[in-house]
Amino acid sequence: MSLVLQAAALGILTGxxxxxxxSGLTLIFGVMRIINVGHGxxxxxxxYLSFALFRSFHMDPFLSLVVTMPVMFALGVxxxxxxxxxxxxxxxxxxxxxxYAIALxxxxxxxxxxxxxxxxxxxxxxxxxxxxxxxxxxYVYVFGFLLCLAILGALFLMLYRTAFGxxxxxTMLNRTAAQLIGIDVDRVSALAFGxxxxxxxxxxxxxxxxxxxxxxxxxxxxxxxxxxxxxxxLGSLRGAIIAALIMLVTExxxxxxxxxxxxxxxxxxxxxxxxxxxxxxxxxVRVRDRI
Amino acid sequence: MRRPVSMIVAGFALVLxxxxxxxxxxxxxxxxxxxxxxxxxxxxxxxxxxxxLEQGYDLWAADVNKKxxxxxHQVTMKYVDDASxxxxxxxxxxxxxxxxxxxxxxxxxxxxLTIPASTVTDRYGYAFPEPAGGGPKVFDxxxxxxxxxxxxxxxxxxxxxxxxxxxxxxxxxxxxxxxxTQDDPFTQPQVDKAKTLLEAGGxxxxxxxxxPAEATSWDALALQVVNSKAxxxxxxxxxxxxxxxxxxxxxxxxxxxxxxxxxxxDQGKDFSDKVGGATEGVxxxxxxxxxxxxxxxxxFVSEFVAKYSVKPGDISADAAEAYSxxxxxxxxxxxxxxxxxxxxxxxxxxxxxxTIQGPMSFxxxxxxxxxxxxxIEQWQSGQAVFVYPTTVAGAKPEYPKPNWP
Numbered sequence: 001m002s003l004v005l006q007a008a009a010l011g012i013l014t015g016x017x018x019x020x021x022x023s024g025l026t027l028i029f030g031v032m033r034i035i036n037v038g039h040g041x042x043x044x045x046x047x048y049l050s051f052a053l054f055r056s057f058h059m060d061p062f063l064s065l066v067v068t069m070p071v072m073f074a075l076g077v078x079x080x081x082x083x084x085x086x087x088x089x090x091x092x093x094x095x096x097x098x099x100y101a102i103a104l105x106x107x108x109x110x111x112x113x114x115x116x117x118x119x120x121x122x123x124x125x126x127x128x129x130x131x132x133x134x135x136x137x138x139y140v141y142v143f144g145f146l147l148c149l150a151i152l153g154a155l156f157l158m159l160y161r162t163a164f165g166x167x168x169x170x171t172m173l174n175r176t177a178a179q180l181i182g183i184d185v186d187r188v189s190a191l192a193f194g195x196x197x198x199x200x201x202x203x204x205x206x207x208x209x210x211x212x213x214x215x216x217x218x219x220x221x222x223x224x225x226x227x228x229x230x231x232x233x234l235g236s237l238r239g240a241i242i243a244a245l246i247m248l249v250t251e252x253x254x255x256x257x258x259x260x261x262x263x264x265x266x267x268x269x270x271x272x273x274x275x276x277x278x279x280x281x282x283x284x285v286r287v288r289d290r291i
Numbered sequence: 292m293r294r295p296v297s298m299i300v301a302g303f304a305l306v307l308x309x310x311x312x313x314x315x316x317x318x319x320x321x322x323x324x325x326x327x328x329x330x331x332x333x334x335x336x337x338x339x340x341x342x343x344l345e346q347g348y349d350l351w352a353a354d355v356n357k358k359x360x361x362x363x364h365q366v367t368m369k370y371v372d373d374a375s376x377x378x379x380x381x382x383x384x385x386x387x388x389x390x391x392x393x394x395x396x397x398x399x400x401x402x403x404l405t406i407p408a409s410t411v412t413d414r415y416g417y418a419f420p421e422p423a424g425g426g427p428k429v430f431d432x433x434x435x436x437x438x439x440x441x442x443x444x445x446x447x448x449x450x451x452x453x454x455x456x457x458x459x460x461x462x463x464x465x466x467x468x469x470x471x472t473q474d475d476p477f478t479q480p481q482v483d484k485a486k487t488l489l490e491a492g493g494x495x496x497x498x499x500x501x502x503p504a505e506a507t508s509w510d511a512l513a514l515q516v517v518n519s520k521a522x523x524x525x526x527x528x529x530x531x532x533x534x535x536x537x538x539x540x541x542x543x544x545x546x547x548x549x550x551x552x553x554x555x556x557d558q559g560k561d562f563s564d565k566v567g568g569a570t571e572g573v574x575x576x577x578x579x580x581x582x583x584x585x586x587x588x589x590x591f592v593s594e595f596v597a598k599y600s601v602k603p604g605d606i607s608a609d610a611a612e613a614y615s616x617x618x619x620x621x622x623x624x625x626x627x628x629x630x631x632x633x634x635x636x637x638x639x640x641x642x643x644x645x646t647i648q649g650p651m652s653f654x655x656x657x658x659x660x661x662x663x664x665x666x667i668e669q670w671q672s673g674q675a676v677f678v679y680p681t682t683v684a685g686a687k688p689e690y691p692k693p694n695w696p
Contacts, residue, residue, distance in 0.1 A: 127541040
């Protein structure tokens with residue numbers, strides 16, 4: 001029994017990391033109705049930026065976010081301006097191709113600069129732990145979870161307590177209507193893309209401390225992140241958080257109780273069951289097809 | 292309409308393969324220079340291994356040319372990148388054989404690429420000595436042209452380790468073992484064989500889990516091993532999971548008496564950098580080290596160090612395996628007094644060949660036979676040293692493994 005509780009605790013802590021990584025993806029979908037399949041590559045890019053700062057300046061990975069998040073925000077804005085904004089027709093389908101190309105580009109550049117060998121971010125708290133009821137909880141997961149809470153909290157504050165957040169939500173609800181009431185949706189889209197990419201940097205740091213990664217690590221990551229936001233409801237931040245926790249807790253408990261081979265399968269059974277009952281996902285908004 | 296077209300295509304393929312088949316018997320005129328073709332992974336997942344293979348092959352070619360060539364033929368190596376792709380590796384060997392008409396081919400990196408590649412080389416009647424494809428699936432297709440140039444078939448990699456454990460005095464011998472392995476053709480056969488041998492030797496299995504090779508999170512699995520409180524832990528890992536398991540063991544203050552991982556700890560600095568100071572006592576099966584007193588090894592090491600400006604400890608075993616492929620082919624050519632592929636294949640199926648990994652011979656399926664087997668390496672004071680078998684050991688095994696720092 002204690003093993004199941006440990007697995008659940010681990011699932012919650014690592015679920016926070018996935019929630020953080022998925023939050024940017026769902027935000028970008030919500031605002032722009034595009035599926036950013038390059039999000040996994042951006043997470044890995046964020047991890048590599050922190051790795052470069054660690055290697056060159058011995059900068060603590062969490063502290064390096066002060067540098068990498070603004071850089072990634074700017075990169076996000078530029079990517080949106082150059083690659084996404086020109087898509088005028090058939091955005092949803094074309095964006096998949098364009099963002100996939102971005103992912104391949106990032107993978108190629110990272111492979112060239114850092115080689116394809118696995119690397120890992122190092123910090124004193126990666127193996128240090130404290131004991132609760134005989135179970136050792138690692139500091140890195142706790143710090144990572146706190147970072148997720150802080151950033152997700154800031155995202156909620158931004159969305160629900162600021163005028164910019166209001167503009168984002170208005171754009172999410174109805175792009176045309178938002179334009180009609182004077183919201184510059186192009187600007188909102190660019191900034192929201194930047195925010196989404198900046199959260200990828202934060203997710204990348206925690207991912208990079210807890211996992212060895214290489215430029216090709218984004219393929220596994222993006223498939224997991226996409227299933228998280230589908231379960232949570234495309235465009236829902238709350239949904240992404242709950243779905244990430246469900247995914248990681250289910251997988252970890254299945255892995256220890258039954259077998260790791262079934263871990264993904266059980267999660268997908270839950271996903272299919274939820275989608276049969278709620279096709280829009282846990283917190284998704286049902287939209288009527290435009291005629 | 293479709294059927295005639297596909298029949299024409301199939302007909303062409305047959306004609307082409309028939310034409311190609313004749314190239315295997317190409318026996319260049321005496322003393323003419325020859326080209327040896329290799330598909331190497333210079334990009335993709337195996338890019339660092341691919342580079343190491345290229346270095347090993349290049350060094351052998353330089354050595355053999357210095358000695359007057361392969362049976363008098365000066366050797367040029369031709370490399371083509373397969374991007375670690377199973378499709379590309381097939382295209383590459385087809386082109387090397389049919390377009391470039393290379394005299395010989397050497398193997399690529401990994402079982403994954405060797406399996407499809409060997410189907411092509413076998414079809415054209417080429418001998419396929421290869422340095423890195425040792426999974427059971429390489430040998431169970433009935434091909435007679437593959438020769439795996441490593442000390443033991445993959446499933447035997449942990450046999451030496453089990454012998455050492457079972458040979459410990461009864462008071463020290465472990466009572467329980469925990470196993471966790473990827474479902475990879477390289478890792479799982481080793482772990483499964485070790486489990487069978489240890490169970491037969493009276494060591495109880497405390498936990499056994501197989502996980503998908505594409506898994507990205509291993510913490511829950513590592514927790515299960517921790518909870519088993521096993522005396523000995525045997526893990527079928529590649530680098531990322533090898534590191535992840537050790538980290539969780541440290542976090543949970545779990546100190547087994549012995550820990551061995553199939554891959555990861557054999558990668559020198561690359562491994563120690565990732566796990567920080569937590570290397571002491573960790574074991575790994577290994578076929579080659581720079582210190583091994585095998586045929587030509589000290590010359591290989593000194594030449595490699597001079598040519599590529601690296602420390603002996605940083606030479607990849609992949610490079611040594613590639614070099615051994617050249618050594619085996621050199622001796623087989625002398626034995627057959629020919630570099631004709633058919634004669635080489637016949638020669639390689641008999642006799643023993645000396646390599647920098649030790650002596651080896653091959654059975655009818657190309658599996659290495661009767662060699663010394665795979666050694667055990669253990670991290671001691673910041674570097675990996677041979678600890679078993681005693682004939683090659685540079686140090687005594689540390690047992691039980693010291694606690695994590």
